[in-house]
Amino acid sequence: MNLLPDTYHIQQTFSAYCRTGESVTLPGVAPDRLKHYRRLVFNMINDTMEGAFPIAFKNIPARKWNRMVKDFFSHHACQSYQVWKLPLEFYTYAVEHNWEDEYQLPYLNDLLAFEWAEMEVYNMEDITADAYTLTGDWLDTPLVLNPEHRLLSFSYPVHLLAKPKELLRSKGVYFVLLYRHPETGNVEFTDLSPWLAFLTEQLVLGITVRDILDYAPQLNITETDTLEQDTLDFLKHMQQQHFVLGFQS
Amino acid sequence: MVGVGFRREFAGEMISGEHIRPDFIEFAPENWMNIGGYWKKVLHQVVEKYPVLCHGLSLSIGSPEELNREFLQYIKTFLNEYKVQLYSEHLSYSKCDNAHMYDLLPIPFRMDAVKHISTRIQQVQDYLQRPLVMEIVSYYTPVAAEMSEVDFIKEVVKQSGCQLLLDVNNIYVNAFNHQYDAKAFIQQLPLNKVAYIHMAGHEQVAPDLIIDTHGEPIIDPVYDLFEWTLQHLQPVPVLLERDFNIPEMAELQGELSRLKSICHKQWKLKDELVA
Known part of the structure; x- marks a missing residue:
């Protein structure tokens, strides 16, 4: 120097x-x-x-x-x-x-994390999704998800409520999925139950819906009568929202 | 060629080309590197339509510490990917003690700083395999100067072999703030090294101080200085910068047209005299 x-x-x-x-x-x-x-x-x-x-x-x-x-x-x-x-x-x-x-x-970390995630997902580099087909077996074919996403967990529902007093009254366990719409580039977010958050996390790993459902009792999910149908309904809805892209090919 | 600084605020108008039609665009690589999604698509559309020049923000050539090699690697890749025709940066520093400042801090006008910066410019030029075009920045106070500003710049150019970006508004601002003659200053510069010109507006915040804001239209005295300057230069690209208070596109196009008309008048006249 x-x-x-x-x-x-x-x-x-x-x-x-x-x-x-x-x-x-x-x-x-x-x-x-x-x-x-x-x-x-x-x-x-x-x-x-x-x-x-x-x-x-x-x-x-x-x-x-x-x-x-x-x-x-x-x-x-x-x-x-x-x-x-x-x-x-x-x-x-x-x-x-x-x-x-x-x-x-008390909600500060959650709020900053949520707002940063929105910005990050909006701007992040493009990620190519794995190859997929539009038809397949919802239960037994691994699903291909939109890779441009973040799954976050919060103690305060900063993605649902804005007023500090309401936030403080609502301490709990919350999950939110943020993903970038492949066509518009806008960031969409959706509140998830603990089960759907677990499901999403496992789907990312390539595990089939059937195998994930089998795991439900170990999560103390006892009312399983409608779980499969509710889960499939959610996934079909998320396909319309461009988060579930299709079935592994 | 007269271009405009590309900004997200008027990306749509630039792509449609209906209300504004520059000859080229300029943007900061730092604002577009590693970006995906909507804005990456927009960037691809706009670079399909216009030639691209880049004006960096974070090289911090005047930093006391080492150059950031990872950053340079990204810059090199980006410049090549977007076929950038010219890469310019600032003769200032924006990082010190390993902390970015995101603004242009004035370098002490000293001979050891000249040597330090010149070495760094050469390193960057060698790495990028292209000339670096260094902008003479506006500054609001000299810092521990041991030589004049113009001597400092001349020495940097001489020792580094870099080219110059002459921001005519900066010269006007500096001449006002530090009470010197802008034309005399320009005449002392190695004008054969000027590869690029910037033009912009500014804001006077005190009776004796102008801040270089890029948030106002160019004022007439800066146009006059620009016209005078062109008489001493070979044709180079000219850029209109507007970063804040973005007006209607018609107003920006009006400024572009005025700049173009001055270029045409002065450089055409010069060509005729040479012929």
Whole structure:
């Protein structure tokens, strides 16, 4: 490296100021001009997070939100060279620093995870599905699913409710499936029961519906009279929704 | 050739070509790399229709630390995949202490920085197997300068062998903010190295400060400086940048037409004189 330590240090000091806003003295730098760099850099980060997490931004009091973004940007070294991926780092930082407790927002991790997943599935690289046919045996032929999806589990129904008070009253176990519509590119999501979440997870692994149904008693699913028909109805519906693509060929 | 910065906000209009019809488009690879779904389809449609130039955001040529080889690999693949005719970047830094800043920070105008950046430019050019076109950025304060801005730029060009992206609005902004003569500054540049021109609008936020926003129409004094500049250059592609406050396409097309008319007037005249 050709940089002298002094120049290196000046660049570090300048960028540290942009990240933290904590005052610095740099040779030749006009303080009233320097502040614009902090403003521009911070606004970019804040706008990115607002855009990625519109529900969280709306739900969280402005003072808390501002503190979160400042905390994140000051202490976290942003790694992504693509700014659209930065919200994942924000979400990860929130989880690692236990923001749920710190900001007294028990549903925060779920909400950030849900909003990030929407963005991720919308933008993610195309994934080619396995070869499939449109006809087959629903019970005994492995199904081919739309690979552009995420299956998430939550303690709060952030995919169903927006109001914080309602969310807090509804703590439980929730599953949501997000997938990208192959034609429109829009992200669709659907609430799943624990059984359907389990089913989806197993189908991804290539297990047949019959084999998964056989496993139901071990999950303490005792009312199995209509389980097979309900399961097939769900899968046929999801075929119409372009999540179930067809039958392995 | 007069092009426009391609943005998602007006992708449909660009593809239809009804209300705006640039000669080429430019976009940042970072905004389109590793993207699938709807926007990948749109990208394919638009690159089918227009020649493509790319203007990077995250190379951070002025960073104190090592170049990101993985990033360069993605860039190289992307530029080749989309048959990008020209790749430009910024003479600034946006990453330090292993943290991206997502904005253009000013490099200290110093000889050790010149050497550092020139080495890095050469490394990038060698890796990408194409010339790097470096933009003279707008800046709001000098930082620990030990040489003039123009000497700094001239030395970088000389030592690295890079080409220049002359953003005429940036020169106007810098001349205003740092109280120098924009024309005298341009005249001192190695103009034979200018491979690309950018034009944009800005916002005056204080009596003595303009911020380079790309959110307003180009103002007349910048058009005047542009016209004067063209008299000293060989024809190169010219780009209209508009990143915020996106207007009706008719307004953007109006700006494109005005730029085109100035190019035609100045460069045609020059050709006639040469002939």
